[in-house]
Amino acid sequence: MAEQLRWILLLLGILVIAWVVWDGWRARRRTVKPPDVGRKEPHIDLPDVSIPDDNGLASIGDGASPNPEPDVAEDHFAKCHLPDQPQLVITLHLMAELGSEFSGAEVLQQLESAGCRLGNYEIFHWHDGHEHGFCVADAFQPGTFDRETLPSRQILGLAFFMTLPSHSQPQKVFDNMLAVMRHLQKQLGGLLEDGEHNPLTSQTIDHYREQIAEYSRQQLTHAQRETPDEH
Secondary structure, X not given: OHHHHHHHHHHHHHHHHHHHHHHHHHHHOOOOOXXXXXXXXXXXXXXXXXXXXXOOOOOXXXXXXXXXXXXXXXXXXXXXXXXXXXOEEEEEEEEOOOOOOEEHHHXXXXXXXXXXXXXXXXXXXXEOOOOEEEEEEEOOXXXXXXXXXXXXXEEOEEEEEXXXXXXXXXXXXXXXXXXXXXXXHHHHOOEEEOOOXXXXXXHHHHHHHHHHHHHHHHHHHHHHHHOOOOO
């Protein structure tokens, strides 16, 4: 009887450990908190990285403004919903440099000037007037913003992320997300980093573009297979 009880307790212990591991994995994949949000410290010793002007990115004030259309109602942002099971998540970061922080008041002002609005999930959303584009969250737990307290807060980093499927033109969304990041870096300073907190280079940007293009190709192929032939 004692031996049987020992095996039962051992099995229960294994099940508890497995549940804890699974729950942690699930938490890391929550859409409203991009991968590694709140789990990695910024690489404060990294050099300042800027994106070259000739890499084809949209730029605020250069004729490709990421601001939404003027007739977009505020409730667009309050009702933004992310896909329950995103097939692809692209995450980028803007992190404060060593010994520095971003003023919450300036973060709010600059994000809103770039067309982002604080809405559903207590994060910022960019909307092009027709479809949801990308989101901006606090790079550290809990990842959300409170409009009442944000102006008095100090922010160590911002996480920008887009989920697919969510927009019919994902490459355009990616361009605008980069443009908003560059705009904030110009106004606030900081370091541009990829989803793993490595310096954001032109090669990394090209890799993200390839991921998005491959995803779009797969979606098109899938749609063609699902469409019955008409004869």
